[in-house]
Amino acid sequence: MALVAEEGLANVVRKLVPLTEPRARNSVALVCAARAGHKEVVELLLPVSDALADHSAALYEASACGHxxxxxxxxxxxxPHGKDSRALAQAAHEGHLRVVKMSLRAWCCASVFPRLARQQKGRSWSGCGHEA
Known part of the structure; x- marks a missing residue:
């Protein structure tokens, strides 16, 4: 799964997802797709993967690469209060300003307005004055 995810083969991933074991086994594939910037593949893998695996390695890789x-x-x-903040630090180090701004806005909303963040999960971050 990791190889086809890294290559961005969404049609193959779509066929493999129902055949795989849940969550942890797909987390490596999620990291590979995130690193390569394959949005569609990440969308397919998120429901069957653990996005927090290995200290949010998928978020770290996507941030580091500016996706x-x-x-x-x-x-x-x-x-935002855990080790996921290393993704923000890496994005800043690599000069990915759009990723830094997006992460700060989203985490600000989640930290200051936790109920709003739960309501907004899966949607754009609006309602607290921030645009994604």
């Missing part, structure tokens, strides 16, 4: 659309998918499942 803002993938980061936007992964941030709602992250923990």
């Amino acid at each position: 803002s659309e993938v980061v936007k998918l992964l941030v709602p499942d992250s923990d």
